[in-house]
Amino acid sequence: MGQSLLITGGARSGKSALAESYALETTGKAIYIATAQAHDAEMEARIAEHQKRRGPEWTTVQAPFDLADALVQSDGGDPRMVDCLTLWLTNLMLSDADWRAQTETLVHTIATQTAPVILVTNEVGGGIVPENKLARDFRDAAGWVNQTIARTCGSVVLCVAGYPMKVKSNDHPV
Known part of the structure; x- marks a missing residue:
């Protein structure tokens, strides 16, 4: 099994x-598996900001829905970075x-990967209780997804103000 790392934190x-x-x-190259969809100009700008940070060492794969398949198709080479699980959950x-x-399905896929997988997600349960059902359902679902993926990953890092804090460390030297 390849190394798997979940990075969580606030917006x-x-x-x-x-x-x-x-x-x-590890290799100086990586695959960026993007889950975002640009439905408006503001989201287009956010995506552009992320793309601007990356250079030619990155290959981008769009996977707004079938994340497990994107991991299977890209396994066996460079590390993969999934950004992010909460947008993927929103899409679903x-x-x-x-x-x-x-x-x-994603849990089983992560467990079978040979190349490293780094997954990014948002911590959404630290604020007030949302006022509408969809927002509460999303908060609850995101918590369940994050916990489920964290159990699968060898390492978990909480990012605070750009600094990593080890939460679980089995196979990544943070």
């Missing part, structure tokens, strides 16, 4: 930049997909 905590640096550590929930089944 704009530096998770993606940290994950990018880890992904390039808004399309009425079975996000629990998709998460279980």
Whole structure:
């Protein structure tokens, strides 16, 4: 099994930049598996900001829904970075997909990978209780997805203000 690392933290905590640096550590090249979809100009700008940080050492794969397949198809070479699980979950929930089944498939896929996998996710349960059902359902689902993936990954890091804090460390020297 390849190394697997989950990086979690709040919005704009530096998770993606940290994950990018880890992904390039071993071979100097990496695969960026993007889950975001640009449905408006603001999201287009966010995606562009992430793309601007990356150079020619990155290959990008779009996987807004079938994340497990993207991992299977890209296994066996350079490290892969998935950014991010919470956008992937949003895509699944808004399309009425079975996000629990998709998460279980992802868990089994991560366990069989030979190349490193770095997954980025957001911690969403630290704030107030959302006022509407969809937001509460999303918060609960994100918590379940994060816990499930964290159990699967060899290492888990909490990113705070751009700095990593070890949560679980089995196979990544943070």
